[in-house]
Structure formats: C-alpha cells, structure tokens
Amino acid sequence: MSAAHAHPIPAPAYSHKRYFFEKFGITERLLERCLGEALAAGGDYADLYFESVTATALGVDEQIVKSASCGTSAGCGIRVLSGERTGYAYTDNLSPERLLHAAKTAALIASGPAKHPIQGFQDAPVADLYPVPLGGFDLDLAARLDLIQRADRAARAFSPQVIQVRSSYSEELRRILIAASDGAFASDTQPLCRLNVFVIAKDDQNTTRGSSGCGGRGGLEIFVGSKSPENLAREAARGAILQLGAVPAPAGEMEVVLGPGWPGILLHEAVGHGLEADFNRKKTSAFAGLIGQSVASSKVSVVDNGTMTGRRGSLNVDDEGSPTQETVLIENGILKGYLTDKLSSRLTGAANTGSGRRESYQCIPMPRMTNTYMLAGDDEPEDIIRSVKRGLYAVNFGGGQVDITNGKFVFSASEAYLIEDGHITAPVKDATLIGNGPEALKYVSMVGHDLKLDEGIGTCGKAGQSVPVGVGMPTIKLDRMTVGGTGR
Amino acid sequence: MADVSASPTFEAASTVNLRSLAAEVVERAIRAGATDAEVVVREGDEFSVSVRMGQVETLQESGSRGLGLRVLVGQRSASSSTSDLTADGIAQVVSSALALAQVTEEDVFAGLPDAADMGQLPGDLHLYFDDVYSLPAAERIERARRAEAAALAADPRITNSQGGGFDAATGRKVFANSRGFIGEYQTSYCGISAAPLAMDANGAMQRDFWSSSARRIGDLESPEEIGQEAARRALLRLGARRMPTQQVPIVFAPEVARSLLGHLFEAASGDSIWRSASFLVGELGKTIASPGITVVDDHTMILPNGVGGFGTSAFDGEGLPCRRTVVVQDGVLETYLLNTYSARKLKMRSTGNASRGLAGAPGIGAGNLYLLPGKQSPEQLIAAIPAGFYVTSLMGFGANLVTGDYSRGASGLWIENGELTFAVEEVTIAGNLRAMFKNITAIANDLVFRGSVTAPTLRVDGMTVAGA
Numbered sequence: 001m002s003a004a005h006a007h008p009i010p011a012p013a014y015s016h017k018r019y020f021f022e023k024f025g026i027t028e029r030l031l032e033r034c035l036g037e038a039l040a041a042g043g044d045y046a047d048l049y050f051e052s053v054t055a056t057a058l059g060v061d062e063q064i065v066k067s068a069s070c071g072t073s074a075g076c077g078i079r080v081l082s083g084e085r086t087g088y089a090y091t092d093n094l095s096p097e098r099l100l101h102a103a104k105t106a107a108l109i110a111s112g113p114a115k116h117p118i119q120g121f122q123d124a125p126v127a128d129l130y131p132v133p134l135g136g137f138d139l140d141l142a143a144r145l146d147l148i149q150r151a152d153r154a155a156r157a158f159s160p161q162v163i164q165v166r167s168s169y170s171e172e173l174r175r176i177l178i179a180a181s182d183g184a185f186a187s188d189t190q191p192l193c194r195l196n197v198f199v200i201a202k203d204d205q206n207t208t209r210g211s212s213g214c215g216g217r218g219g220l221e222i223f224v225g226s227k228s229p230e231n232l233a234r235e236a237a238r239g240a241i242l243q244l245g246a247v248p249a250p251a252g253e254m255e256v257v258l259g260p261g262w263p264g265i266l267l268h269e270a271v272g273h274g275l276e277a278d279f280n281r282k283k284t285s286a287f288a289g290l291i292g293q294s295v296a297s298s299k300v301s302v303v304d305n306g307t308m309t310g311r312r313g314s315l316n317v318d319d320e321g322s323p324t325q326e327t328v329l330i331e332n333g334i335l336k337g338y339l340t341d342k343l344s345s346r347l348t349g350a351a352n353t354g355s356g357r358r359e360s361y362q363c364i365p366m367p368r369m370t371n372t373y374m375l376a377g378d379d380e381p382e383d384i385i386r387s388v389k390r391g392l393y394a395v396n397f398g399g400g401q402v403d404i405t406n407g408k409f410v411f412s413a414s415e416a417y418l419i420e421d422g423h424i425t426a427p428v429k430d431a432t433l434i435g436n437g438p439e440a441l442k443y444v445s446m447v448g449h450d451l452k453l454d455e456g457i458g459t460c461g462k463a464g465q466s467v468p469v470g471v472g473m474p475t476i477k478l479d480r481m482t483v484g485g486t487g488r
Numbered sequence: 489m490a491d492v493s494a495s496p497t498f499e500a501a502s503t504v505n506l507r508s509l510a511a512e513v514v515e516r517a518i519r520a521g522a523t524d525a526e527v528v529v530r531e532g533d534e535f536s537v538s539v540r541m542g543q544v545e546t547l548q549e550s551g552s553r554g555l556g557l558r559v560l561v562g563q564r565s566a567s568s569s570t571s572d573l574t575a576d577g578i579a580q581v582v583s584s585a586l587a588l589a590q591v592t593e594e595d596v597f598a599g600l601p602d603a604a605d606m607g608q609l610p611g612d613l614h615l616y617f618d619d620v621y622s623l624p625a626a627e628r629i630e631r632a633r634r635a636e637a638a639a640l641a642a643d644p645r646i647t648n649s650q651g652g653g654f655d656a657a658t659g660r661k662v663f664a665n666s667r668g669f670i671g672e673y674q675t676s677y678c679g680i681s682a683a684p685l686a687m688d689a690n691g692a693m694q695r696d697f698w699s700s701s702a703r704r705i706g707d708l709e710s711p712e713e714i715g716q717e718a719a720r721r722a723l724l725r726l727g728a729r730r731m732p733t734q735q736v737p738i739v740f741a742p743e744v745a746r747s748l749l750g751h752l753f754e755a756a757s758g759d760s761i762w763r764s765a766s767f768l769v770g771e772l773g774k775t776i777a778s779p780g781i782t783v784v785d786d787h788t789m790i791l792p793n794g795v796g797g798f799g800t801s802a803f804d805g806e807g808l809p810c811r812r813t814v815v816v817q818d819g820v821l822e823t824y825l826l827n828t829y830s831a832r833k834l835k836m837r838s839t840g841n842a843s844r845g846l847a848g849a850p851g852i853g854a855g856n857l858y859l860l861p862g863k864q865s866p867e868q869l870i871a872a873i874p875a876g877f878y879v880t881s882l883m884g885f886g887a888n889l890v891t892g893d894y895s896r897g898a899s900g901l902w903i904e905n906g907e908l909t910f911a912v913e914e915v916t917i918a919g920n921l922r923a924m925f926k927n928i929t930a931i932a933n934d935l936v937f938r939g940s941v942t943a944p945t946l947r948v949d950g951m952t953v954a955g956a
Contacts, residue, residue: 057847057848064593064594064595065591065592066565066592066595067565067566067567067592067848067849068589068591068592069568069588069847069848070567070568070569070584070585071556071847072569072571072572072577072580073554073569073570073571074571074572075552075571084540084543084545085543085544085545085547086545086546086547087546087547087548088546088549088550089548089549089550090550090552091551092552092553092554092572102550105550108625109544109547141588164763164765166763200765200890202764207765207769207890207891208890208891209888209890209891249895249918251733251918251952252954253733253955282540282648282650283648284648284650284685284693286693362550362552364546364548398885398886400884400885401883401885402883403695405685405693405694405695406692406693406694406695406725406728406913408897408899408913408914410883410884410886410896410897410916411884412884429888429893430886430888430895431886431893431895431916431918432884432895432897432916432918434883434897434954435914436914482730482914482915482916482954482955482956483916484886484895484915484916484917484918485918485952485954486895486920486951
C-alpha cells in the first residue's frame, strides 16, 4: 500500500510540526508506515493524532502560595474507520514499535484487503488565532504568582465579611500533529490559561460562596482591564456577599430574563448538544430531522464559531486536522445545520464543519461545540427588564446538563434576582432552571443589542471527555421557563 | 529490572519494575534536596467495545502509565507528573518538582503523615482478577451485542439505541514515600451496559441506561438482564408530563439516593470544613439527620462473594492503612472525613481518607460509602404515600454545599394512592440539604452494592417540586 503512494510529502512547514519530529523522532516515513499498518486490514480511513501537553498550576490559599504543580504527557491515538465502525488504540510510548502495534490494534476493526492507499499529505495553511510561544515553555512563574497574589489581596480587601480566599492560575500548552490517510497533515500549538478566584463570605447568620474566573488562548496579556486579578477578586467577593442576603428562589413557570455573556450556557445545553451530528445521524437527538423547521422564535440566530481570536473555545484546526469555521446553527428561528466531524460527514454527506474534537490522545474524536453564541438583537436591555411584571433575572450560572434524547436541559443560576413590576429587586438563592430544548427558544420574545461572550472558563463534558468551550449571548427574555426554587 | 539511574538508554516501558522505580524516584528527590517526598506510579490497560444496532461501533484497546511526585522542602511543597518514564522523563519530573518548591511558601500544616501512622491492610483484599481479560475479543463483543439485543427485543416501542457496551480494565498502583512506606495493589474491572431508546405513538423519544460492574467476570449480571432492565427504564419514561408546582414527599430511588450520600461526604470532608465551605461546619457530634440514619465509609469491605468492594484498598493516598469509619450514627455526625493535611488544620487525626491522583496534593475521597438499609420494602415505603414523586434520574449540578441549597432537574414516576403511576419530567426538586437529611422519613431495605457509593430507597419530606 505504501508503495502505491506517489506524492512527495512536503517538509513540515511549521515549528509545531517540527517539534514532534525533533523531540520524539517522528519521521514522515514513520507516519506513512503507521497509516499503512492501520489500513492493512481494509479500513476506509485512518488517522494518527500525536499530542504533547505541558501544564502548570499555581495556587494561593489563606494568603500562602500553597501549591505549585506541573505535568507533562505525550502520546498518540490511532483511529481506523470502516463504514460506521471505529477502531482505536493509543500509546504513551512513541517508539516506532509501539506506534505500529497500536496501528495494528486499531486496524482490527476492519476485515478485508487494504483498499485505500495513502494519498500524500496536504500541508494546508492554518489560521493563526492565538499566540504561540515558539521558544519553549520556560514560564515566568513570578509574573503568574503575582496575578494570584493580587487577586488574593483584592478579595480580602473587599470586605471584612470575606473569610476565605483561594486563587489559582493554570496554564497549558498543547501541541498536536495529525496525519490522516485522506492526506490531512496538520499541526497546531494551543495555549490555554485561566485564573480563578474562590471566596467564602460570612455574616451573623449565613456562610456563602462566590467565584469568578477568566482565561483564554493566550498569555498574561489577557489579565488586564476588566479581566484584571483585582476585578475578578471583587466579582467573586461581591457574589458571595450578595448571597448573604439572598431570599429563596421562586418556584414554577415564569418570565425569565438572562443577562449577557455566560448565561449563553442556555444555548449550549438547550440546542448545542442536540445539534451535534453524531446524535442526529443515529436519530437519538430530539433535534433529529428538524433541519429547515422552526426551533426558536424568529428573533433567535445561533452560531458556533471556532475562529475567534484568543477565545477559549477557538482552534486553528480541530482534532482531526480540519480547519474550524463559523457554522450557522439557527437563523431567524430556523434550524440550519448540525456540527459535524469527518465520520458524520462521510456517513451523511453533510459538509464537515471542523467540529471533531477530543479531550486527549486517549479519546476518540466526536462532533463538539467551540464558541456558541446568539447574535445580537435590537432591544434595549433596560426595556427587557422593564417589560417583566414578575420574573427572574439571572446573570450568572454554574453548570448545566442536557438529555439530548428527550431534549430536557437544566442550568443552575448562581446569581439571580427577582424582577417585580419591571424592577430588579432581591437577590435569590441558587436555583436550577429547566426546559425543553426544541421548545425553550420559541419563547424568546426580546433580544438585546448587548451581545457579550463569556470570560473564558467554560468546559464541556460529553461521553466522559472534557474540552474547553465558550458561550455568549445578549440579554434575552424568555416568556416562560421553569425556575426550580422553593419560594412562592 | 531497570534501575532508573543506571543508564540513559532506559529499558522499554513494559519491563520497568514500577516498585523499584517508585522507590528510586523518592531517593532521587531526597538527593536533589527534598526533605520529604512521595511518589505514585500507575499503569493500566483498558478495553472497550460498543455495539450499536447489532454492529460494532467502536473498539478500543490501549494501555498507559504515569508517575507523580510530591516533594516537601521544609514546609514548602510542590508536585510534578509525567507520562514519560524514561530516564530523561524521570530526571525532568524530579528537577521540576524541586524547582516549583522554590516558589511555594511555608505552610505549617504541610507534610507527610507520621511514620507510626502509616501501614496497610494485611492479606489479599481480592481486588484483582485477571479473568476480566480472559474472554476472547469475539466473546466480549458478543456480550455487548447481547445486552443491546435484549433491550431491542424487550418491546416494540424500543426502536433505537445508543448501544450496548462491554469494558474491561486492569490497573496497578505503587505508592512510596521517604518515611519508609512502600505499597502496591492491582485492581480489575469489567462492566456491561445498554442504553436503549423508546418511542411512543407521537414520536417522542426517551432514553435510559443500565449497567453491571464487577471485579471478576463471573460476577457480572447477564447481558440479557442488563438489556431488559435498561429497556424497562426507558419504557417507563414514555408519556412523561410536567406537574404543577407543589410540595410532596420525594422518594429517591437507589440510583439517585446515592448522590445524596455523595453530597454528605463532600460536606463532611475536612477540606470543606476547615475552609468554612460546608453546611456541616460546627455540626460534629450534633444531630444532622433523622434518627435511623447511619452512614458508613468502609475502605476495607469484602463483599459477600469474597471480592473486595469498588471502594476497597489496602492503604490510602498517603500510605495510611484503610479503615471503616462510621460517619453518621443514628443521625449524629460522628466524624469528619480527613486526610493528613485537613486533620492537622482541624487538630484531629486522619481518618485514612486521603485520595491521590498523579498530580497535586492529596485530596479526600470515599471508599465504600453507604447508608444502612431499613426494614421495609420499597413497595411498602411507596404504599404509605398518597401523593408523591418517585425520582429515578437527576440532572445538573444544583447542590451548593456551602449553604446546603439544593435544586436539581428530576424525572421519574408520580405516586398516587401509594402506587407508581405516570412518568414525570421537566420539573425540579428543591430544598436545603440541611433540612433534607433531617427529613428522611423512611428508609427501604434495598441496599445493593452496584458501585462504591450506595444507598437504599429513601423518602424525603418537605421539598418543593417546581413545574408547570
């Protein structure tokens, strides 16, 4: 099979590609041999996913720099597709013998003569969405410690009611190299960092928590202005102290206004997962077969966009080597398309949206979201609040979850207020909001002009795999949604 | 056997003696300037197959290993981990941990446990059975296929599937520290699962899931039992409706009651307590649950079939012998759950609950955590309820352990006149954990160890159902 291969392989054009060649002794010849071995039993397609990750974390707790850790891991995952079948094997030993062994193992998914010779690698140009430290990974630890120490001081200074502060900084550099039997030959170096502050506040009666964080694909330049450590610390402390005076959240169906930014987790849960092509190909999603139909009010347009500079959910290429893109999911209320990867694209004929992602080399890629947000509308945020007689105004959330088959989703408000006669009044305790994905967005009656993306701390879990994502939304009003509190 | 320091051309990974590697890395860290060090080395193999609509969908087989080092330099600590067990990788892990220890600050509570406290349970805890890999690949695939087929055959309304699965895994863990502890154990796991979809006449779909896990292949339930139970659960969800907002007794089925134990454990863990991040702060020795509630965290449990529980091990994440701890006795909080650090913070003694991944400082983890069963059957418990909500599935992350506020998405069956009736979904259940544990008004006798955290059917009064 490798003898049939007539195209010269271009020399690796990018330093992140060279990294694997130099550090692990990977050669183009070896990539070819592994792909050949992977397809030797008759698979339709094979790919090699090399990954090398270096991660560092620092923590200040009780005003002490208590923790510092670092870790490195490297490995290769080898996948073979045969019809709808996937064979997968990985190794953390990148010697030629172990790689070829993994390729042989993955190849077992197929049975038959080798039928798809390798076509020659296409060294496609890649986008440049985030800075890449080309030198090495020698961190300026002092500058990073400074961030969390400043956050610690600012949170403590905010109020004597702040009794515990923990701040942490984490950073990783992920290098990937993908070589596939369809010629894809891509590499990328993906920085990701994050700063978090966690606060406990206490008064005579109550103890509460508050947290905030921000990050993205970039370096320390992220943590300035509204994302400065001081600002984050004040946000966390403010949130905790606000909760000291919170009243029980209301219970039942009511008008709900969601603030801009992170409340976009609504979209991630209500529609995003349900539009991933694997679920729809298998018809296990509540959104299966709804393309072209109305799934939201005409004011709602939702996109998934992996090409935003420096965003946590952005990628120059996905984990199958395909370029990411902006994909319209819902346009003026009409369902336009699904998020696809190579497998779903091969099986359904839909264009590949560059949504194939995986947690690590140990994981099979799946269609996943990147940065998912609703486009801005025309309404004034103040008018949206004013229009509500009795409802909930939720501006910050914890996690969410969805059952993609029946469409039911939840997301948990961590900062929310009552709206009474058009005015924001008392803060309420944590409460879960619940709805039905294909229905919930039909009740969106107002959409603000204040589109905002989240601060860069989202992580999405699916089938046990976690990947960084972003969400965003303008202020919106839902005419009805169920609020899971205990009050009246 | 390979000696890490012997040669730059380190031996192939498969021949490394993990035990001598762990001891060697501890020594190297001390030679490099650490005053104390601890090392964990892990290796594991996994196999998994999923079959969907009768065809193999994914087949995965792999192995990996990793090493984590924590060093103390005086009372500064830092850690480092790697998947690279070559001489270069080991040298890197030692030097980076020590470099990081230069940037941390003294914490008077940091440090390894006292040598006198360290140790491990004697004898074979029956955690490892190599028969999980004894089935030929074709037979493993067949078990996954049979689980799915049983679900699909259970009822004409089971029309689709997310698949049947068979998994097997083995792992080995070695732990060593500079105060003389070295220990290791092997574990095995196998599991079988099915996730069918049911569809009603209107085209509405519901999915559910069931599985069986074991350390030994012969202890797995049959694929047919798993498929049929998964199908039964999916079918029960059909026709689900919302309910008006109201207060009714909530019955937590065992598969969700266990999550309440998880919240209790986390709230009682020493790290939550010393941080004041728990609704159980200051509650030691006080009544926190209704009388009749007894919760045990037993890391030593051998199941009736002679096999060690999923939460059983010989020593904890810091090299302390594992033990059985009564957390709540007849409603009274008897102890917090502690590792060495949190014990020192609270001026107590470790309860042997240290958990440890490759990276970072030890955390606090549960062993076999369970709530002692009551006398009545689940049917009797439900029969006493005129109107209530029997919850079989929970969604979301709405448990705030600092305040105890609890609000989660729920689905299950409505109880009318003591009987389970129609399916309910898209509602939330809410309350406060502080009150919920005190309002457990009935405990059923159906405690089954399907995993490491287990509870029988529980009735909780005073919660709010929010819906239409």
